[in-house]
Amino acid sequence: MTRLFNEPSAFADEMIDGFVAANSAQVRRVSGGVVRSTVSTPGTVAVVIGGGSGHYPAFGGIVGQGLAHGAAMGNLFASPSAQQVHSVAAAANLGGGVLLTYGNYAGDVLNFTAAQDRLNSEGIETRTVVVTDDIASAPLAEKHKRRGIAGDLTVFKAAAAASEAGYSLDEVVRVAELANERTRSFGVAFTGCTLPGAAEPLFTIPEGRMGVGIGIHGEPGIDETDVPTADGLAELFVSTLLSELPEGISSPDGQRAAVLLNGLGSVKYEELFVVYRRVAQLLEEAGVVIVEPEVGELVTSFDMAGASLTLFWLGTEEGSELERFWRAPADTPAYRKGSVGAVEQAAPAPTEALDAGLTENIPPATDDSRAAAAVAAAALQAIAEVIDENVGELGRIDAVAGDGDHGIGMQRGSRAASSAAVELLAVGSGARTLLQRSGDAWADRAGGTSGALWGVALRAIGDTLGDSDAASGAAVAAGVRGATTGILGFGAVVGDKTMVDALVPFADALEAGIAAGRPLTQAWADAADAATTAAAATAQLLPKMGRARPHAEKSLGTPDAGAHSFALIVQRIATVLKEQDSK
Numbered sequence: 378m379t380r381l382f383n384e385p386s387a388f389a390d391e392m393i394d395g396f397v398a399a400n401s402a403q404v405r406r407v408s409g410g411v412v413r414s415t416v417s418t419p420g421t422v423a424v425v426i427g428g429g430s431g432h433y434p435a436f437g438g439i440v441g442q443g444l445a446h447g448a449a450m451g452n453l454f455a456s457p458s459a460q461q462v463h464s465v466a467a468a469a470n471l472g473g474g475v476l477l478t479y480g481n482y483a484g485d486v487l488n489f490t491a492a493q494d495r496l497n498s499e500g501i502e503t504r505t506v507v508v509t510d511d512i513a514s515a516p517l518a519e520k521h522k523r524r525g526i527a528g529d530l531t532v533f534k535a536a537a538a539a540s541e542a543g544y545s546l547d548e549v550v551r552v553a554e555l556a557n558e559r560t561r562s563f564g565v566a567f568t569g570c571t572l573p574g575a576a577e578p579l580f581t582i583p584e585g586r587m588g589v590g591i592g593i594h595g596e597p598g599i600d601e602t603d604v605p606t607a608d609g610l611a612e613l614f615v616s617t618l619l620s621e622l623p624e625g626i627s628s629p630d631g632q633r634a635a636v637l638l639n640g641l642g643s644v645k646y647e648e649l650f651v652v653y654r655r656v657a658q659l660l661e662e663a664g665v666v667i668v669e670p671e672v673g674e675l676v677t678s679f680d681m682a683g684a685s686l687t688l689f690w691l692g693t694e695e696g697s698e699l700e701r702f703w704r705a706p707a708d709t710p711a712y713r714k715g716s717v718g719a720v721e722q723a724a725p726a727p728t729e730a731l732d733a734g735l736t737e738n739i740p741p742a743t744d745d746s747r748a749a750a751a752v753a754a755a756a757l758q759a760i761a762e763v764i765d766e767n768v769g770e771l772g773r774i775d776a777v778a779g780d781g782d783h784g785i786g787m788q789r790g791s792r793a794a795s796s797a798a799v800e801l802l803a804v805g806s807g808a809r810t811l812l813q814r815s816g817d818a819w820a821d822r823a824g825g826t827s828g829a830l831w832g833v834a835l836r837a838i839g840d841t842l843g844d845s846d847a848a849s850g851a852a853v854a855a856g857v858r859g860a861t862t863g864i865l866g867f868g869a870v871v872g873d874k875t876m877v878d879a880l881v882p883f884a885d886a887l888e889a890g891i892a893a894g895r896p897l898t899q900a901w902a903d904a905a906d907a908a909t910t911a912a913a914a915t916a917q918l919l920p921k922m923g924r925a926r927p928h929a930e931k932s933l934g935t936p937d938a939g940a941h942s943f944a945l946i947v948q949r950i951a952t953v954l955k956e957q958d959s960k
């Protein structure tokens with residue numbers, strides 16, 4: 378239970394304010410997250426990490442000398458937006474290129490990749506290494522699909538130490554990839570967690586039972602057993618991790634390894650030490666030489682009760698490159714090791730100036746386009762309303778096989794887009810400007826997968842409508858087609874159990890209706906019906922994309938959350954169009 382909060386939607390922001398106030402010797406706030414407040418070596422690689430909030434010390438807590446240069450800090454359990462990642466990376470950049478490194482979650486991949494593209498296009502050479510240490514989340518043959526959990530720390534630490542050693546971007550990437558390949562984790566949980574203001578836990582585990590392999594957002598695990606003894610848990614952890622040694626390591630005997638026993642939020646340190654006692658015995662019996670172990674909270678999940686074990690295989694040679702980097706000093710709010718020596722406070726950089734104001738530099742627009750912008754603003758308001766009405770249901774659907782945040786993510790995004798639209802309409806924006814900037818506001822405030830998708834969709838529709846012409850049926854259908862193409866660019870196809878399953882039939886039906894000469898309102902209403910039918914039919918599909926994929930079978934019988942919200946939205950816009958017609 379999370380008891381101390383003000384307005385739940387302000388929790389992440391207020392948490393970051395307090396965190397920075399308490400740790401100004403190491404971090405300072407920038408748009409989108411935090412960067413080091415101390416001077417880093419010019420010309421070196423900036424290691425930029427990030428993810429959803431609610432996992433402290435991941436991610437802001439491990440920014441500082443010897444560790445990350447900056448962290449993009451998203452909303453609770455939702456990836457930061459591309460805009461957040463971009464502005465943190467721009468502020469952290471030291472001129473030697475940027476490494477983006479983060480846990481492998483759909484929303485993070487979408488948003489960090491968009492930020493990487495933008496940084497590269499601006500001449501800031503940027504590369505990515507995603508962390509995939511959670512061996513329960515996909516089989517070894519699909520290691521690239523695994524999630525990142527407490528093994529984040531070993532990869533971030535190795536990359537950052539390589540940067541401190543003056544390695545080039547290519548070399549830092551090589552080290553980070555090697556560290557990821559050598560890092561394996563396995564976790565369990567005894568209770569779910571409750572986000573601030575939520576009446577119910579995000580997920581539950583029956584009393585006395587243990588979810589084996591469960592993810593840090595409650596993603597379904599691979600088994601459920603009775604809660605074992607501390608020694609029993611240590612045995613499960615060690616035997617599971619020793620059964621999957623990284624490539625090139627045929628036996629644990631003689632291998633050196635960093636060992637991390639991570640508490641997920643409400644397991645006491647004392648309990649962890651009892652478990653660790655047996656973990657160390659078992660590893661030593663297997664011939665493993667333990668190097669600078671960590672027992673404590675490294676990647677948490679709010680008040681979730683659970684733990685994970687991570688092994689970071691350093692090789693047989695004492696003082697190997699990975700071992701030196703693991704042992705290198707660090708000084709961050711939550712993680713300190715050795716001495717980083719004297720550090721100098723940095724002067725604040727003008728990061729905030731990177732973000733243009735919402736209503737600044739509004740391009741000229743015709744009256745026709747302003748009229749279209751007014752309809753778009755009404756539609757965005759209606760979207761925010763229909764999401765508000767369904768926020769709980771969308772979360773429930775998403776929780777069946779995902780992380781349960783679809784409702785709150787859509788709510789944050791649609792509210793932000795709707796209020797941006799009001800402001801943009803008041804300063805005379807045309808349809809393109811209003812939809813593009815409202816779409817950016819949606820993506821930026823929501824973060825996560827759906828934020829990125831809806832940001833792209835609104836931007837594409839705005840691009841087609843422009844700031845001059847009236848919004849004809851053909852132009853709207855072409856805009857929806859553009860949005861569809863943009864979203865398909867994220868890789869899902871019809872049948873993958875995503876929003877695409879409702880979007881494609883919607884776009885097809887809208888185009889066909891307009892081509893058949895039906896007025897926009899009628900064609901839209903018919904297309905919305907097609908989307909509703911298609912969204913309901915996703916209940917029979919198995920997911921192939923996103924967070925729901927690893928435990929596909931759990932979602933049979935439940936529709937896809939993103940397809941369902943899409944259908945609700947286009948139905949509500951059908952009503953808005955009818956109302957506009959009758960004015």
Ligand SMILES: Nc1ncnc2c1ncn2[C@@H]1O[C@H](COP(=O)(O)OP(=O)(O)O)[C@@H](O)[C@H]1O
Pocket residue numbers: 455456483484775780782783784786824825826827828830864867868869874875876877922923924937938939940
């Ligand atoms: N590649 C993709 N293309 C289109 N839609 C996707 C894709 N991946 C996931 N989705 C949609 O995103 C929805 C989840 O959105 P959201 O709750 O924001 O996700 P997350 O919690 O992973 O950030 C899914 O229900 C699905 O409809």
Ligand SMILES: O=C(COP(=O)(O)O)[C@@H](O)CO
Pocket residue numbers: 427428429430432453454455456480482483484485594780824825826924
């Ligand atoms: O939840 C997180 C990001 O993943 P999404 O796919 O956006 O939900 C975050 O907590 C881990 O970075």
